[in-house]
Amino acid sequence: MSNNVAEPVDEGRTGDQLDDGINNCSLQKLRRYDSLDLESGQVPAGHHSPATKVVKWSVLLHLAFQSIGIVYGDIGTSPLYVYASTFTNGISHRDDILGVLSLIFYTLTLIPLLKYVFIVLRATDNDEGGTFALYSLICRYARVGLIPNQQAEDSDVSNFQLELPSRSLKLASSLKSSLEKSRFSKFFLLFITMLGTSMVIGDGVLTPCISVLSAVGGIRKATSAMTEERIVLISIAILVCLFMVQRFGTGKVGYTFAPIICIWFALIGGIGVYNSIKYDPTVLKAINPKYIMDYFTRNKKDAWISLGGVVLAITGTEALFADVGHFTVQSIRISMCTVTYPALILAYTGQASFLREHPDLVSTTFFDSIPAPVYWPMFIVSVLASIIASQAMISGTFSIIHQSLSLGCFPRVKVVHTSVKHEGQVYIPEINYLLMLACVAVTAGIAVVFVMTLTSFMLVLIMIMIWKTNILVVISYIIVIGSVELLYLSSVLYKFDQGGYLPLAFAAVLMIIMYVWNDVYRRRYYYELHHKISPERLKEISANSNLCRIPGLAMFYSELVHGIPLIFQHYLSNVPALHSVLVFVTIKSLPINKVPIQERFLFQRVEPRELNVFRCVVRYGYKDVRYEEEFFEKTLVGILKEFIQEEILSSHEDDAELEVNEEHGENEEQLDQEQETLQKEIEIVDRALHAGIVHMIGENEIVAGKGANLGKRILIDYAYNFLKKNLRQSEKVFEIPHKRMLKVGMTYQL
Template identity: 55%
Template sequence: MERNDIAEEERPKVIKDDSTDGDDGRAEGDKGLRKIKKSDPFDVETAQFNSHQGHSSNQNLPWGVIIKLAIQSIGVVYGDIGTSPLYVMTGVFPNGIKNEEDILGALSLIFYSMILIYMIKYVFIVLSANDNGDGGTFALYSLICRYAKASLTPNEQAEDKEVSNYRLEVPSRRLRWASAVKSLLENRKAAKYLLLFVTMLGTAMVIGDGILTPCISVLSAIGGIREAASSFGNDQVMWISVVILILLFQVQRFGTQKVGYSFAPILSLWFLCIALIGIYNFAKHDPGVIRAVNPLYIIHYFMRNKKDAWISLGGVILCLTGSEALFADLGHFNILSIQLSSCLVVFPSIILAYFGQAAYLRKHTEDVASTFYSSIPKPMYWPMFVIAVLAAIIASQAMISATYSIVKQSVALGCFPSVKVVHTSKDHEGQIYIPEVNTLLMLACVGVTLGFKTTLQLGNAYGIAVVFVFTITSTFLVIVMIMIWKTNILLVVLYILTIGLAEYVFLSSVLYKFVDGGYVPLVFAVVMVTIMLVWNYGYRKKYEYEFENKVSREALVTIMSNTNIRQVPAVALFYTELVQGISPVFNQYVANVPALHSVLIFVSIKSLPISKVPSEERFIFRQVEPEASGIYRCVVRYGYRDARMEQQFFEKVLIDRLKDFIRNDGSDHGMAMVNEARAQKEIGLVDEAIENGGIKYLMAQSEVIASSGSGCSKRFVINYLYSWLKRNVRQQEEVFGIPHKRLLKVGITYEI
């Protein structure tokens, strides 16, 4: 989060805890200063709130801004799908063209696949299933988790639904299908696990896409050099591609602040060139390929080729690579801008390119292995070669950046180990760089390129990654249609029987090529999903342990009244993941260090299932014990796309918001003069603590082990896999940027 994201006039959300029994938990207040009455002032659990939701992320932007965004989106979103004409025809006909009519059948398949999946599904349906303007697999998951309590970690709070971005509307009980799906996700633990597993699988496949896109794009582009220099073989092309990939990953650390402006002209030129070359080939070689708009050619193609036609679908699907990027990159633009650039530039250019290639192949069937470069007019060869290499690099860049974003989202939602996130732009929060992920991606890309050498088998691997993401997105979309949009069930069935069925047919085709390279993304997905499941399991079990063993109110009162515990002048920030009650780490601390700081703040850093939390609503304060001064709880809430504040700035904002809380909390009592004096006294206590002792940090140094009596599988997962991951990833103090000189760690063992 950037410094300018929080204005000086912002105030924290103030939570006043009354001991009035029977209160229904409804919120009241105004202008961000709200009171929420609770029956228990110390241990607040989730209550029910009502608010309202629309599902459009189209801001009322001026047309000039929308057009500007549409132009920028060309440089960010479409590199992958835009470079697919480099290798699609080769993938459809890996063994050559046996019948000229097959060209029309394949072209018809490409044409209707683009219309059905790229245009109808993604451009006009999926973009609307956004999470307050953000897209991608985790955005869909977080959206579903908000509408149904499908999260497996019990850290929900009533105040979460008060965040302005939450915008929740509970499905009407009159709508049977919506209520049935919501009930299933809330009441069946197996459904929650399945939803999380499918989300992780989709995430792993998108990351796999981030590995395969640079490989196939760069290999395809560089492979064109053989048209002009026949002495170049597969090995030379492979090594040149490896060098380019290594350089590409080395420059990631410098960021992509101007990606939209610098890349848009290159890709715009690319789309213009492939469109013009397509028109040229169409007019020169065989304008009759226009007959492919007749879907009967698809039927004839399958009747002629039967099993071979079904297998060739694994090549056809490559024309749709990058469709998911439309949705994943939505947060950088808006729906209308992407729809405009898709309809006016991208779709027409790509379709013209494919029709031109088909027209060329009708007269030169022997060139199918190098369709793209062979169909370029000779004077245009070298300019197009340079543009193709640049476009391939841009396509790679887009997927690498998307991988960083999705890993950050996974970390925020407790589904991936902590990694270092470097924000490379002061102006654009979404532009990040993750060193560990960058290194792993580079090694994986180089390994895949050296292993496959050519695009033919690589295309098989690429197809599986692409189709798995398609089917997972469709599955989540159906849930959104039924539960959130409350779409007519007949329209949902129509979607399933057309787009959904087509995607599963594509999936069956690419799985047939499992042994011919298709195993690569699946093996990678197994490794990634295993890491994510192990980490999430350990994370949840650790949280549940703290939740079940939290310090009771009576125990806290006893600790505070113990005269043997000495007070130290300072503000102590006690970091804990628990957002309800006090972590058992506090007992461990008092037992080993019989001293308490004069101001103690239990700080919980919490990720909400939304993309962003408005900065003025980031902090929730509560006085832990009304009769004891100087003990507070602070829940700091982030969305999965929010950047963390720098620690020095975080300290200043937190203390300022604490003082605001004390003032506003005191002003709500009946005896205004008395409570104002008390508020001034507490603020003075805070100022004195900072002046005399500064700010200190307390944190758990935890060991997680399986409890006695646990089965072998649980002991293996917790004692070995989770513990190994925990030891080898960034620790909490590194993630939060806590200075070591002011940090005290308390050892504790969690038996889960």
């Protein structure tokens, strides 16, 4: 079940338009399988996805322009501090500058350009990117999810289908089978997904610190009165203001981002060309990788340690993939190849040329290399660009938490949708203030390389299992890209005791929270699955003469997808009354980004028929917006009526096929009876609706079972219950008004 709270939002569609979309839904298709008692359905793979939408060039260029302001703020501001972070002990040899420039050139070419733009962007989940998108893509193709809530009907959702090569390979089938059979592999995939998420959030902590401090530090060149303490205070003030305005949403200032970053790229590229011509044009020979070998030969261990500074040139690269859902793959590729990549190469080349003449100014390379006439405009733009870079990572953190909520990997927090046009623009108050407090740390680039390495690992699985890439190509990718990332990772880990532990410590805290919540979430689901009410037991309950029916429609919420939850029996044993119409509602998150509204609701009738009890699975993707309750009720009841109608009419069609030889009059009589039955059941629903809707929420108290060991008691009784009590409660998940809500409590001993 999704654990987030969505603010009411205008979806930009009228009720009539939505009803038309629902009416177009084939309910017969949705009822093709009976999942009421199906423990887990086989979800077939190998379908072809719907045709890719053709985007006009005008729209594509417009998106490419907008992406410059959102996606590249972080990687674009790296020239502020890369050389200073690489040569922390000064420059001992002039040719070391060429070696580092060559390292920067090939790092930018291999990682952001080759790996992400041309390879990773192919692995989007219906045009959504990020660590969870990779995980959901793998979960759709192989049954590696740890919650047994798959349904055969889920494969009918249009966005669920995968576009796969028709030629199958033995290696792909073998890898898929191995993952599905290995419980360790399932846990490991979930673990690295949560780890990658935590690391990206860690990057969201370090980026604002480094970029804002570096930009504000440029004022020291203009006045000696600007001390380090004052720079820190100004930076903190900027960061606090930045976090305080997050509640208004990025959409309100988003259109100002792209022009500023475009000006930034134009300035750093232009200054780079100017410096290259003025100081030392021969730095262009750094394109020869020989200078990298010479640099390592001269400096040995110090050269390896300095890679921790070089890797800062690619901070924010993950945003290329994580933010692709706001734009398109083509627009990201256009903006990267035509603007960002050339501007960065020119900027680093110009700084290297400047350092060849002024090696003693390496700690303040960026601002010292700016020509005097454009110094102040450049200073202002650099501060604005650093703020935008911070904004991009903060927004990315909100999106990641939003995704992890839907997959049961994070406690309930409030998610506010700040835009009526863009569902991905969200704001999470608790996370916002947590990030603001964490941004007092000065960190290194460990989080950046960790995420890249984990992305490569998951991408290799996708290459083999889904794309069915030639094994020689996969091996080449591992050797070229993987070895480079592991080399950088080993370098940044060396700085662990020099501040590098800070992003890891922050990520570790998030990992503990995610692990505790997800572990108990799974334990609770398996407990409910093993103790669900059988159809036979339900018939016994319905036959109880003490059970009375009361007017109204009750929605009973649970997280159990297959079967009736045990808490329902607990409710009837204490309150032997049943509403005239009862719908068991399960909010289910599919491992896809969005579920079309006309494919969202799955209904099943619970026998015996006279009970008027139904099960409804409401399916959402991890990027879907949850609707306000009144809208949800209207939609659910409308589709329930259509389900009843389709069910009765389809049974008549089946009977007609079996009785083709019967008299025509008997068929008409049967049809009249079915019409009467249909009208009667619709009237029952209408009367129940008129009497009022009651929302029943199962509130389960989770405790460790008798005889549980110390670790399990700490996990459940203290850690999980602490998170549960201090974060959002169930009624907040559905935005249910208190006057129509009834909580049913029960203790689960796990």
